[in-house]
Amino acid sequence: MAKIIYTHTDEAPLLATYSFLPVIEAYASTAGVEVETRDISLAGRIIAQFGDRLSETQRIDDALAELGALADEPDANIIKLPNISASTPQLKAAIKELQEQGYDLPDYPESPATEEERDARARYDTVKGSAVNPVLRQGNSDRRAPAAVKNYARTNPHSMGAWSADSRTNVATMGADDFFSNESSVVIEGDDQLTIRHVATDGSTTVLKEAFGVLDQEVVDASVLRAAALDEFLAAQVQRAKDEGILFSVHLKATMMKVSDPIIFGHVVKVFFADVFERFGDDLAAAGLSPSDGLASIFTGLKELPNGAEIRAAFDAAIADGPELAMVDSDNGVTNLHVPSDVIIDASMPAMIRTSGQMWGPDGGQADALAVIPDSSYAGVYQAVIEDCRAHGAFDPTTMGSVPNVGLMAQKAEEYGSHDKTFEIASAGTVQVVDGSGAVLLEHEVQPGDIWRACQTKDVPIRDWVKLAVTRARASGAPAVFWLDESRAHDANLIAKVKRYLPEHDTDGLTIEILPPAEATKYSIERLRKGEDTISVTGNVLRDYNTDLFPILELGTSAKMLSIVPLINGGGLFETGAGGSAPKHVQQLVKENYLRWDSLGEFFALAASFEHLATTAGNARAQILADTLDRATGTFLQENRSPGRKLGTIDNRGSHFYLALYWAEELAQQSEDAELAAAFADVASTLRADEQTIVDELLAVQGSPADIGGYFRPSGDKATAVMRPSSTLNGVLDTLSV
Known part of the structure; x- marks a missing residue:
């Protein structure tokens, strides 16, 4: 059976999953597609690290490690929702909640002094920060605004503040x-093992990071702030x-x-x-x-x-x-x-x-x-x-163009893969990166308190990144601009590789530029104001920055982007947008049983996932599900069924109902598969007939506090009860079969 892995994550996206996943499971089953879940939430990742301290009923598998292995498989099909990239205060709060729920977890040791504390700190550090994305992102990023979203933003513009020429910001x-200014970079010749060491002024040497592998033609950087x-x-x-x-x-x-x-x-x-x-x-x-x-x-x-x-x-x-x-x-x-x-x-x-x-x-x-x-x-x-x-002045959403992104992020590329090679320096001396022969490749003089880091960017992801940029430029007709600064050591090495790999592709008739980030910004926003599109081809951090900056200006949010990660080994990772507003949404739900989270990103990711499955598994019904879901999402936007801003309007749960309704109607009307159309004809007519009843059931729960049993690890039963309050809608989904 074909399979989609849907991730359980955190906060508002997790709560929305309790409402939307039953719709996905019911509709996917008609195409012989099984939907499985994997818990990669912050709480889940913590629990997975401490199974030796927990009861058998509390232990869970390390789902992140499992998905990391799956991402290297050609049949991978993963839908990844936003998760908490935990700061230390967030990590401590999650630990406290889990302890209160009966999990025998150690406190987070700020300054570990014993072997037990050092072990606990090491386990927690695997969970902290961006622990998820580098593991799953075994491909580069293709992120853009779907046409339906862009058209909606133009006809229903979001508010923009008025800029003043006298602004002092x-x-x-x-x-x-x-x-930036202290960076040095080297391209590795031949597979090797590198070590990072600190040589103090008195000549004593401390190994900061034991030998780690690098591959031929890999770019390795080091710098100090x-x-x-x-x-x-x-x-x-x-x-x-x-x-x-x-x-x-x-x-x-x-x-x-x-x-x-x-x-x-x-x-x-x-x-x-x-x-x-x-x-x-x-x-x-x-x-x-x-x-x-x-x-x-x-x-x-x-x-x-x-x-x-x-x-x-x-x-x-x-x-x-x-x-x-x-x-x-x-x-x-x-x-x-x-x-x-x-x-x-x-x-x-x-x-x-x-x-x-x-x-x-x-x-x-x-x-x-x-x-x-x-x-x-x-x-x-x-x-x-x-x-x-x-x-x-401010940009005009009704006329402005778009800045889609092709991002270099596969295999922990660039700065976001530097965590295990970043150190706060304890004493004066020199930090060196040495190869297997003991030769010093990179070094910096350091003083106490300096922040030194190194990072890696493998050659295969760079080559794939160039290919993806050309592919998107060819498909869209828009110029592609590599945001690279030749005065930065790392970028200079990437520019040499880009120039080497571009001739491997047909670039005739395409506009492909290489500009420093600030100049690339000016080039792109000049075109943006003219209503023209420009592909930003960036490294990992700028991928993150640009895929929030431009969507928030264009669409009012970055949560409505289509985010596809074509995995290097042939699988697909489909991301659903940013989760920056997720905490506030949870607070509102708990206070007044109203969830403003917009699942539009999930709709787009799901359609892309079905389409990928249709191609890789030869599943014709999966393609029908993809095509009809795209059309249903268009209707969803035209009818303005995204969550409202206040009580008494439909929230996230109501938006899922309307998506299910429009999707069922599209499936009932399609002509490619008569059996599928017949099955959804009953569903569509029932949902349409019961529309008011379902909406009333969804609205009736608003206004009172909601008990979900926890912030970082809600109770599954309680969250399900809160997020599926319409018995009528639940009954219709339960009857769906082909």
């Missing part, structure tokens, strides 16, 4: 002594924001860059509150209160300290005396510095740009802001968009 970045320069830069930006009378904000990726960016975030907190840490730093450290965890964690911990009130008063005084902080939640006093995972650059910067270049301030109003992005590798992208909006 800007990006601040280091430009020196950061990862200097802590002293970072602190000097940050202090200048705090003063600049105060002098200019604008909000201070920092924009990092403390989830995906799970080692480097939390450290950088901690530097921001320490510099902003320099006087507080000078007076009370020893007290905070002794209590295990780290600036890298943010103000929320510190403030909670202060309640347990004898002088906690005094320290809290010092923090409050520093906030009052410094520049105004950008806010995550003005009503509840949650600042930009409260939680490292609250302000994720690829979501926060596009939101700022969309809303006139402003962020929320302490007074609950919007104001211009200084966006601090310490490393300068990609900061110029956002500055270029800001300058364009300052000069030309």
Whole structure:
């Protein structure tokens, strides 16, 4: 039997799965397609790491490892929903919830001192940050706005803030002594084993990473961000924001860059509150209160300290005396510095740009802001968009073009694969990357506190990335621009490879450019304003940034993108969009039984999954399901059946009902398979006849609190009851068979 793997993830996407998966299973069964689930949620990943401590009924398999192996198989067909890329505070919160649910898990050891604590820390570190995506993404990324979504956005434009030519919003970045400026890169000649070591000034050597394999023609990079320069830069930006009378904000990726960016975030907190840490730093450290965890964690911990009130008063005084902080939640006093995972650059910067270049301030109003992005590798992208909006005003969703993306991400490519090779340096000396013969390939002088990292990019993914870029340019007719800067060491090596591999493909009549990121941005947005499309062909981090930046401007959200990952060995991974708003949706559901999560990304991924299955397995009915689902999704958009914004309108569950209705009607009307049409004729007519009854049943539950049994690990029975409240709809799905 043909098979689709549907992932159980976290937060709003997980809750939506309880409602939508029964529809998928029922409809897929008519094509002989089995839908299986795998739990790759944060809680599930934690539990899988500690099976030796749990009862037999609590243990679960390591689904992520299983899917990682499956992704290398030619028949892989995986639908991957957004998951939590856990920061340390999120990880600790998930552990606490699981402990309260009866799981015998150790606390997260901040400073492991025993062998048992070191073992626990190592297990938890496999779960933290971007633990899922590098494992599953064994192919490069093809991400674009489906035509139906783009057309809907043009006829039903989302709101855009009005930009002023006098806007004082800007990006601040280091430009020196950061990862960009200190990067060195080498192309490996022949398979080898590399080791990373620290040679102290006294000559003693410490191995930071034991020998790891590299392949012939692999690109290996190393760089260092200097802590002293970072602190000097940050202090200048705090003063600049105060002098200019604008909000201070920092924009990092403390989830995906799970080692480097939390450290950088901690530097921001320490510099902003320099006087507080000078007076009370020893007290905070002794209590295990780290600036890298943010103000929320510190403030909670202060309640347990004898002088906690005094320290809290010092923090409050520093906030009052410094520049105004950008806010995550003005009503509840949650600042930009409260939680490292609250302000994720690829979501926060596009939101700022969309809303006139402003962020929320302490007074609950919007104001211009200084966006601090310490490393300068990609900061110029956002500055270029800001300058364009300052000069030309906000973009117009009714006329603007599109910037689809082809992203290099296969096999842990580039910075997002650097976690196990990133270190906060303990002592002065030199960090070296040496090959199997002991020869030094890359090295940097370092001082205590510096952040050093290395990363790998294999040749096969690069070659595949070039092929995918040409394929998309040929299919769409749009120019393809490689966002690569020859002045950056890594990019210079990639440019040489791109120029070597492009002649392997038919590029006649295609426009293919290579431009530095800031110049590529200007080129793309100039075309964007003319209503023209431009393919951005980028590395892994810019893939992440661009597939939020441009969709949020074009469509109002990045959750409605078609995201296909053609796996290198022939399988398919189909992603359903971003999950940045997922936490707020869960809070609303628990409070008033209303889920605003939009499953449109799931609809597109499912159609692409069926289409892939039809091609690889020769399943004609799977192709019919794909084609009819595409048409049903078009009707869904035309009829505006996405979740509403307030109680009394249909939410996520209602949107699933209407998708099921339109899909059934399309299946009943198709002429390729009479038996299939006959089976869905009854379903379609019943759903249409019972439309009001089903809607009434779905609306009736709104307004009261909902008990789902947990945030990180909801109870399956409770979540099912909450997300499937229409007995009429449930009954129709239960009767479907062919």
